[in-house]
Amino acid sequence: MKQAVYWFRNDLRLSDNAALAHACQQADQITLVYCLPPEENTQWGFARLGQHRKSFLADTLIDLAAQCVQRGNRLLIVEGVPTMVLPSILQNLKANTVYCEAIAAPYEMAQVEELRTQGYCIETIWQSSLLDPSTLPFHPQDLPLIFTTFRQQIEQSGTVPPAPLDLIKHLPAAPSTAQALHSVDLSEWAGTPSVDERSAFPYHHPQWHGGATAALAHLQRYFASGLADQYKHTRNGLIGCDYSSKFSPWLASGALSARQIYQQLIAHEAINGANESTYWIWFELLWRDYFRLLHLRFGSQLYHAKGLNDAATISHQADYFFKWCQGETGQPFIDAGIRELAATGYLSNRMRQNVASFLIHDLQCDWRAGAAWFESQLIDYDVYSNQGNWLYLAGLGTDPRPNRRFNIEKQIKNYDPNHDYLQLWSH
Numbered sequence: 217m218k219q220a221v222y223w224f225r226n227d228l229r230l231s232d233n234a235a236l237a238h239a240c241q242q243a244d245q246i247t248l249v250y251c252l253p254p255e256e257n258t259q260w261g262f263a264r265l266g267q268h269r270k271s272f273l274a275d276t277l278i279d280l281a282a283q284c285v286q287r288g289n290r291l292l293i294v295e296g297v298p299t300m301v302l303p304s305i306l307q308n309l310k311a312n313t314v315y316c317e318a319i320a321a322p323y324e325m326a327q328v329e330e331l332r333t334q335g336y337c338i339e340t341i342w343q344s345s346l347l348d349p350s351t352l353p354f355h356p357q358d359l360p361l362i363f364t365t366f367r368q369q370i371e372q373s374g375t376v377p378p379a380p381l382d383l384i385k386h387l388p389a390a391p392s393t394a395q396a397l398h399s400v401d402l403s404e405w406a407g408t409p410s411v412d413e414r415s416a417f418p419y420h421h422p423q424w425h426g427g428a429t430a431a432l433a434h435l436q437r438y439f440a441s442g443l444a445d446q447y448k449h450t451r452n453g454l455i456g457c458d459y460s461s462k463f464s465p466w467l468a469s470g471a472l473s474a475r476q477i478y479q480q481l482i483a484h485e486a487i488n489g490a491n492e493s494t495y496w497i498w499f500e501l502l503w504r505d506y507f508r509l510l511h512l513r514f515g516s517q518l519y520h521a522k523g524l525n526d527a528a529t530i531s532h533q534a535d536y537f538f539k540w541c542q543g544e545t546g547q548p549f550i551d552a553g554i555r556e557l558a559a560t561g562y563l564s565n566r567m568r569q570n571v572a573s574f575l576i577h578d579l580q581c582d583w584r585a586g587a588a589w590f591e592s593q594l595i596d597y598d599v600y601s602n603q604g605n606w607l608y609l610a611g612l613g614t615d616p617r618p619n620r621r622f623n624i625e626k627q628i629k630n631y632d633p634n635h636d637y638l639q640l641w642s643h
């Protein structure tokens with residue numbers, strides 16, 4: 217009997233999951249494991265995983281666990297650092313092989329290396345991007361430094377995403393030794409979510425819950441609603457559930473894959489016709505890929521204070537940063553955005569840009585502190601998109617424009633002319 221552990225990392229789904237499909241082909245018995253992140257603080261002094269993220273993650277895992285049971289296995293949820301927890305599970309099971317998705321961010325890569333150093337066989341498969349890196353018209357090390365050039369090369373070469381893999385209908389059973397292992401009770405772990413009714417992603421309502429079930433229902437609903445046909449004109453909105461696709465929390469937790477979205481997008485265009493809005497959904501998904509590919513090219517350099525610009529000077533004002541986190545900067549538009557984030561775990565792209573620009577360029581704070589705050593707060597926290605966007609706004613990425621400071625008065629005039637947003641989040 218060949219037995220193995222499948223380690224769920226970011227992609228918490230059973231469909232379009234290449235690493236899991238591979239594990240199911242290779243092993244006769246599989247133990248499915250998820251390691252809940254331990255309670256820890258970032259270097260900036262606050263919890264790495266805020267309450268909204270915990271609650272959304274708990275919903276996602278509950279949905280995944282139910283699907284595993286339906287397919288003849290169970291999800292073992294354990295608490296702790298994977299490099300410590302997985303070895304003890306592997307020893308218990310007398311197994312040596314772990315399958316998982318590849319994640320090209322420094323912390324996640326170090327986890328895999330550490331497990332390999334301990335003597336375990338860790339097989340990783342890359343799967344979180346829309347495009348397959350091996351089909352790009354350039355080597356990932358030659359990724360164009362400007363997004364527009366990247367996009368044009370993809371489009372001109374006719375590179376298209378692979379079709380998503382089918383849902384895994386049957387999972388190999390777990391070995392009997394795995395049945396005895398204790399799984400964490402998520403209701404205790406997550407706490408009670410308290411989400412503001414003003415939320416643009418009200419995840420306490422069943423149709424916005426974490427997990428693949430709600431994600432796939434949302435995907436259908438979104439394209440059936442016609443919202444995709446207006447996306448380009450509404451995407452800079454600030455209020456409500458409909459201005460943008462709201463795919464991100466499900467994408468970030470891996471309940472949904474970018475290829476599943478693309479498949480629906482193409483099907484929608486085939487029936488209803490393509491327009492600039494449906495094109496723009498592809499465009500934005502390419503941005504998501506770009507930040508992933510940037511990690512394949514530059515790796516841990518993206519995490520240095522100076523990013524890719526050694527000549528930059530970085531300052532930080534801890535008291536200003538603290539006020540920004542509290543939504544007490546004195547700039548009402550910025551404070552409204554920070555308040556929305558704290559109350560809901562979600563923020564529009566437009567407001568993310570504004571609050572990030574204000575922290576970096578007006579308050580002269582270290583962009584990595586802001587990125588860490590978003591990591592703690594956002595239910596759609598995605599290591600690649602978060603790091604990439606912060607770096608980009610700090611002017612320390614590949615983009616040649618050094619200053620990406622947003623003029624707040626102009627932003628209010630363009631995007632909140634009647635002060636609806638300001639009033640909505642005034643308290």
Ligand SMILES: Cc1cc2nc3c(=O)[nH]c(=O)nc-3n(C[C@H](O)[C@H](O)[C@H](O)COP(=O)(O)OP(=O)(O)OC[C@H]3O[C@@H](n4cnc5c(N)ncnc54)[C@H](O)[C@@H]3O)c2cc1C
Nearest residue numbers: 460461462463464500504565568569596597598601602605
């Ligand atoms: C400072 C900052 C930090 C960010 N942190 C994250 C993060 O942690 N996780 C995250 O998913 N997105 C992040 N974004 C990108 C973007 O704000 C969100 O993806 C978007 O607001 C999610 O809402 P939506 O799904 O309705 O997006 P839509 O506008 O409907 O876009 C559809 C999809 O395209 C992708 N996308 C759109 N804009 C971007 C972008 N700028 N960069 C990368 N992908 C994009 C997302 O996957 C999104 O779900 C950040 C942006 C900024 C400015």
